[in-house]
Each structure stands twice: as C-alpha cells, then as structure tokens.
Amino acid sequence: MRRNQMIKRSIAAIIKDACEGCKKDGILPVDTEINPIIEIPREKGHGDYSTNIAFLLAPVLKKNPKEVAGMLVQHMDLNAVCDKVDVAGKGFINFYVKDALWQELLQDVYAKGIGALFPGMGKGSKVLIEFVSANPTGPLHIGHGRGAAVGDVLANILSKAGYDVTKEYYINDAGRQIKTLGRSTFLRWQELKGLQVSYEQDLYQGDYIKDLAREIIDKNIEVPSAEEDAIAFMAKFSGEVIMNGIVKDLEDFGVHFDSYYKESGLYERGIIDDTLALLKDKGYAYEKDGALWFQTSSFEKDEDRVLIKSDGEKTYFTSDIAYHLDKFERSYETLVDIWGSDHHGYIPRLKAAIQALGKDKEDLKVILIQFVSLLKDGKPVGMSTRAGAFTTLREVLDEVGRDAARFFFLMRKSDAHLEFDLDLAKKTSNENPVYYVQYAHARIMSIFRNAGEEGIGIDQLPKADLHLLTQEDEISLIKGIIHFHDVIEGCARSFEPHRITFYLLDLVGDFHSYYNKTRVLGDDRELTLARLLLLHMLREVIRTGLNILGVSAPERM
RNA sequence: GCGCCCAUAGCUCAACUGGAUAGAGUGUUGGACUACGAAUCCAAAGGUUGCAGGUUCGAAUCCUGCUGGGCGCGCCA
Incomplete structure (x- = not known):
C-alpha cells in the first residue's frame, strides 16, 4: 500500500517543514534533532493521525506543550493531504486527512x-513455523487445538505479509515415550487375551490404548512372540495409528502441514552426531560425572544441561538442538516455534544452543500458548492428562464445528488463559x-x-x-x-x-x-x-x- | 527458595507497545422491522486498571516492594 504510507510520510513532511520554519524564525535552535511519533489516535474525534512532537520540544524550549503545538501549527503548510490540523488535549497535534484522498x-x-x-x-524471506508437534502417544487435546489454530493463522498472516512460509510438525518418534507407548499397548493387549497384568501408573491411561490393543486382535495382526519384539512392534504400530489420527484431526480442523519431520531422521542422517561434534569442537560441551554437558551458562542465565546421559542415551535437548540446526541448514532465516507455556523454562537453553552454533538468537521466535479451560453449562470441565480424562480436539470439533472452534481459539492473546465456552460456541445466535x-x-x-x-x-x-x-x-x-x-x-x-x-x-x-x-x-x-x-x-x-x-x-x- | 507469565466494568476480554475522557461483548434496563436478512441496530447504567511507592509533561503499560493465581526449576519429554 504505497499510497497509504504516502499519507503518513507527507504528514511527517508537514511536521518537518514546520520545524524548519521555526528554526528559520529563530524560535527553535538549529541543532534540534527530534523524532516525533506519528500515530493513529484511538479516539475517532482526534483526527486521522496525531503527533506528540510538542511534548518532546517543550522541555527544549522551556514552554508548555500546548504553546509549542500552537506555534508549530502556525508554521504548518497543509499540502494536498490534509484539510485541517488542530491542537488538542494538552498539546497533541491532530491531522485530518481529506476525504477525497481516502x-x-x-x-x-x-x-x-x-x-x-x-x-x-517479508520480501520473500524464508520462515519455518513449527507447531503442534504433539508426541504420537495419544490424541490431540484442546490445548493442541489452540496451538494449531494460532500456528496455522500466523502462517497465513506471514505469507500475506510477503514471507515464504513453511509449516512443519516435528514428530518425536525416537524417545522414551514411544517405548512407554509400546509397553502400554502390549499390556492392554495381554489383558484382552485374558492374562493378569499389573498396569503401572506411569503408562498411558487413556481408553484409546485399549482401542489399539483391540484393533490388533480384531484385525488378526501378527505379533512377534518374544516380549521385547512384541513391545517394539506395538510401539511402531501404536505410534503410526495415533499419528494418522492426529493428521486426520488436523485436516478436519483445517490445518495442513507442509512437512512432517521425524526425530528419528536426525539419528539416521547423522545430524545428531554432527551437532555434538560441532558443539565439542567449539568448546561448549564438556564431560562431567560420566555425562556430556552443554554450557548453557556461557550464553544465558540458565544452568548447564545434559546432552548425553551417563548411560549413553541422548537427551531430548540434544535432538532439539540438532533439529534447530537443521532448520537453519535448510536456509530458513526465521524460526518460529509454538509451545505450550509450560515449556517456557526451556527457552533459554535453546537460545543458548543456537548461539553456540553461531546463529543469532533473535532469529528464533518462541510463541507460548497458555492453557485452555473448558466451560460447559457454566461450569469448568476438569482436564487431567494423566487420568486420561482430557477433552480431545476431536470432541470439541464434533461439538461446536470448525468455524467456531478456530474463531474462539483466536479471540485471545495466545499467552493469556483462554476460557472456552462450549455452549456459547455452539449457539447459532x-x-x-x-x-x-x-x-x-x-x-x-x-x-x-x-x-x-x-x-x-x-x-x-x-x-x-x-x-x-x-x-x-x-x-x-x-x-x-x-x-x-x-x-x-x-x-x-x-x-x-x-x-x-x-x-x-x-x-x-x-x-x-x-x-x-x-x-x-x-x-x-x-x-x-x-x-x-x-x-x-x-x-x-x-x-x-x-x-x-x-x-x-x-x-x- | 529462585525464575517466567497473569491480575482492567457483575462475567469474558481489548487498549496499535509511554499518550488525550481506559473501550467492546455479555448480563441488567428501556427502545427500533408495511423497503436491501432483527443471527441486526440505538440508548442508559456499570471503573481508585489487585495494593503501596517511584520514574515524567503524561503510566493499565516501565522500575521497586507487597497480596493473590498459573507455570517452570531432572542424566524426563
């Protein structure tokens, strides 16, 4: 919108000329440098644009702002843009743009x-926006839905603003939680086969695990006989089924990702090892107590963190560093991460890692999504992930529809709590x-x-x-x-x-x-x-x- | 104990990042369909911006200290 900016620019010019005029008349010291703000007033009666310049000049001239404003206005030559200018309040100068121009x-x-x-x-600059990235160990809940809506819409906005945007989902398919998933399904499966099992507290509690086990039985899927292999099989099977469900939920929610990026790929392509080598090389990794540590503290106010545990396993942090390095390697200039706000403590260490890799920490923007609380019949609906009683995105989608769900998720600043009133969202009134x-x-x-x-x-x-x-x-x-x-x-x-x-x-x-x-x-x-x-x-x-x-x-x- | 976020009308939230008389919706009260869709509009009432200081022409916004709520602080992810 060049002409839109033109209006603002010509108002800036009017102000500047008025200053020059004052200098010529000896009212204003010649060496005065001033950077006035030109803004759109909140109040409609205050014109189309206004400036605070009089407040800035008042101390210099040792006069009250209103006087200064009046003096400036007298030196103003209204060009083709404005048809009126006045002094208002304690010294604001308001500009009224000609109707014809609009x-x-x-x-x-x-x-x-x-x-x-x-x-x-945006000028075509490449942005990678990573969001949702929920572990494939259970269905998406309402909080993921909010993150999905925010990420998707932000991507739309950025591309309208001229950026070259890619939407990516990071799949944690290599960590311990996948093993836990396999074990969960395995035990439920045994249960269904009539065996007595003790289902531990730290396994996934939701009924969807039982559904997975039942699916294996109903479809007569062959399971390896050795327990170890069976669990590995169950992990892979469960992860895939759940991931397919997640993708389906997202599609129905109107969110389509350009790419799904697997954590396991980081290992397969050696990116993890490369990253570790790079960190060691630069001297930001050291050994202590049989583990390998990253020197977070030399970049941010945070404690050093473990990269490789003493049992030889890499931490989640390590793959995350590798992943972000790879984002840069894929020539993205800005990285946007959308996380649940409970991960906010994680920001410093990731920013530190990015600096250690020689990148600018400002190129990583982390957007935190606050929790969503559900309201039904005017009462809060309890949500506990551990008990498996959380409300899924699917349920909300089925209940209120895509339009209302998306709109409601975007009615609040993302770092503020969102109270989602199901009854209101459902009303066609x-x-x-x-x-x-x-x-x-x-x-x-x-x-x-x-x-x-x-x-x-x-x-x-x-x-x-x-x-x-x-x-x-x-x-x-x-x-x-x-x-x-x-x-x-x-x-x-x-x-x-x-x-x-x-x-x-x-x-x-x-x-x-x-x-x-x-x-x-x-x-x-x-x-x-x-x-x-x-x-x-x-x-x-x-x-x-x-x-x-x-x-x-x-x-x- | 340390760190981050939040606190604004009865309720749910804005306020263009330091600007003018703090705004909407909802709820309450009263009004508007013999012309384009009343799923709409108009009007009234509703506030010491959690509390106390500070910074300056000017603070909901910035700094300090409280109070009350959320979340973090692992060789978990």
Whole structure:
C-alpha cells in the first residue's frame, strides 16, 4: 500500500517543514534533532493521525506543550493531504486527512485488487513455523487445538505479509515415550487375551490404548512372540495409528502441514552426531560425572544441561538442538516455534544452543500458548492428562464445528488463559461472535443478490464514483477497509494473530450500524453504485480476513 | 527458595507497545422491522486498571516492594 504510507510520510513532511520554519524564525535552535511519533489516535474525534512532537520540544524550549503545538501549527503548510490540523488535549497535534484522498485510495485498491492491501514487508524471506508437534502417544487435546489454530493463522498472516512460509510438525518418534507407548499397548493387549497384568501408573491411561490393543486382535495382526519384539512392534504400530489420527484431526480442523519431520531422521542422517561434534569442537560441551554437558551458562542465565546421559542415551535437548540446526541448514532465516507455556523454562537453553552454533538468537521466535479451560453449562470441565480424562480436539470439533472452534481459539492473546465456552460456541445466535462476522458477509451477499435482480451487477462497479460517499460512517468504513493493511502488518510484526479477530469484529460492527441506518439500494443510481463498491470492498476484506482465520465466509446462513 | 507469565466494568476480554475522557461483548434496563436478512441496530447504567511507592509533561503499560493465581526449576519429554 504505497499510497497509504504516502499519507503518513507527507504528514511527517508537514511536521518537518514546520520545524524548519521555526528554526528559520529563530524560535527553535538549529541543532534540534527530534523524532516525533506519528500515530493513529484511538479516539475517532482526534483526527486521522496525531503527533506528540510538542511534548518532546517543550522541555527544549522551556514552554508548555500546548504553546509549542500552537506555534508549530502556525508554521504548518497543509499540502494536498490534509484539510485541517488542530491542537488538542494538552498539546497533541491532530491531522485530518481529506476525504477525497481516502476515497481515491479505496478506488485504487479496487482497481488493483485486495492484494494491494497486503504489506510486502517479508520480501520473500524464508520462515519455518513449527507447531503442534504433539508426541504420537495419544490424541490431540484442546490445548493442541489452540496451538494449531494460532500456528496455522500466523502462517497465513506471514505469507500475506510477503514471507515464504513453511509449516512443519516435528514428530518425536525416537524417545522414551514411544517405548512407554509400546509397553502400554502390549499390556492392554495381554489383558484382552485374558492374562493378569499389573498396569503401572506411569503408562498411558487413556481408553484409546485399549482401542489399539483391540484393533490388533480384531484385525488378526501378527505379533512377534518374544516380549521385547512384541513391545517394539506395538510401539511402531501404536505410534503410526495415533499419528494418522492426529493428521486426520488436523485436516478436519483445517490445518495442513507442509512437512512432517521425524526425530528419528536426525539419528539416521547423522545430524545428531554432527551437532555434538560441532558443539565439542567449539568448546561448549564438556564431560562431567560420566555425562556430556552443554554450557548453557556461557550464553544465558540458565544452568548447564545434559546432552548425553551417563548411560549413553541422548537427551531430548540434544535432538532439539540438532533439529534447530537443521532448520537453519535448510536456509530458513526465521524460526518460529509454538509451545505450550509450560515449556517456557526451556527457552533459554535453546537460545543458548543456537548461539553456540553461531546463529543469532533473535532469529528464533518462541510463541507460548497458555492453557485452555473448558466451560460447559457454566461450569469448568476438569482436564487431567494423566487420568486420561482430557477433552480431545476431536470432541470439541464434533461439538461446536470448525468455524467456531478456530474463531474462539483466536479471540485471545495466545499467552493469556483462554476460557472456552462450549455452549456459547455452539449457539447459532447473536451472542456468538463468529456469527456476527459471518452474518455481515452473508448480508452483503444478500444485498448484491437483490442488486442483481434490479439489474445492477458487479460488472458495473468500475463506473462507481466513491466521491459520492459523504456520510461520516461511510468515510470511516473506507478508513476501516484501508486499515486492514496496518492490521496485517502489526500481526506479522508482533506475531499476534488474535488482532485479526478483533479487527474483524470491529469492522463488521461498523458495517451493521451503517446497514441499519442507511439504505444501499435506492433511486439514485450513481449513489447506489458507489455504496455497492464500498460494500464490495468491505466484503473482500471480511472474506480475506475470515480466510486468514480459516473460517468460512458463507453467502447465506 | 529462585525464575517466567497473569491480575482492567457483575462475567469474558481489548487498549496499535509511554499518550488525550481506559473501550467492546455479555448480563441488567428501556427502545427500533408495511423497503436491501432483527443471527441486526440505538440508548442508559456499570471503573481508585489487585495494593503501596517511584520514574515524567503524561503510566493499565516501565522500575521497586507487597497480596493473590498459573507455570517452570531432572542424566524426563
């Protein structure tokens, strides 16, 4: 959106020129360097942009900010961009951009297509976003669902912002938990065959393990006779079945990964050994008590961590370092990891490892996902993974549907607790925010259907003249549409996908108000056409926004 | 004991990263369909931003100390 930035730039120019003018008049010291903030005010009555420059200059001039602001405004030469500027509050300078400029901006976006609103900040730089990565030892629960939604939507945002994004799922198929899984299935299997077994506490407790055992019996799958081999077989079998289930759940949730990356592959391709060699080589690994340690402490405020245990086994940390090294080797410039917030203590050691490998720790962005608590009938639903009583993503999906589930997961900042109200998400009524947004889309489509019956099609929109839109709410809808650009940019910069949700709710609220007040299809053909173009662009933004969220944009509801 | 995160309207949450009179939704109360979809809109009421200090023109936001909640601190993953 070059012209959007153009507006901000020319306001900066107005300010700068005013400063120069003041310097020439001897009011301002010639050597004054100032970097004022130009922002969009929260309050609508405060103009389109405002600056705090007067507050910054006040101490220099030993005058109060309001005086300084007044003086600056007197030196301002309003160019073609603004038609009004004033001093407000304790010394803010507010700029009012000409309506015509916004109108022309939108006309321009219409001509170029909605893509004109996508920021090109990414410049094709390669980003790897790794998320979910749940161990294939049980079905995805609701917390994984939240991570999946956040990761998927963030990926959508980043690609809209011009990044080259790859979505990856890391499968921990080499660790001890896979052996535990095999043992769990094995014992359940023995149980089903009528043997007395003692099922230990630290094995997987969920009923899905019994289902796996039953599947082996029902399908007459041959099991190796030696216990050791049987357990290994069960591990492989269970892991694969569960992983297939996870992939299916994700697909039904609308999340598709570009790649599934196996931990075992790190061993097979020698990447683990290479990584260890590299760390030793650089002198960041040392032996103590029969184990190999990594020197976390020389990079971060954290304790040294074990890479190879005294029994010769590598730790999870080791493969994780290797994995991240490999991400860089695959020429990704930015690595985004999405973790459950209970792993936050893990960040320093991984950042330390990345530095040890000679990479910039800032290239790794870790996004933490806080826990989700479920609310049903107004009461919290208990969740304990150990007892196997957790709510699965599948259950939520079956209960509330994909659209509501995804939307609800993105209604909160990811590092804040999310209270998921199942009853609310299930409601097909006005209380449900998903419908509020979707309804706006359906309403606009309905208007276009009616317009079509009156012989006005979208093929006539190029003739529309947005200058005819003079109502205040129409201008502010135009600004809202244009603002989509800044919202995507903000999301991409801060890695906060939830902002899209809030933006849509806000935008759509303005639309509903407008709709109730103003009739779109009227006798004035020219005005009708202008309003239809406005709604057409609005619809494009809503549709694109919902698309980013992975939520459908229905034409009828 | 040490470290990280959170605390905002009755409830669930925002606040563009230090800006102006802290905003939405929901709930409560009252109103709007003989024209484009009432799954909508309009209005009222609701606050010492957990507490106490500090930094400055200006703090929900930053610094310190409390209080209350979550999570970490393994040769687990």
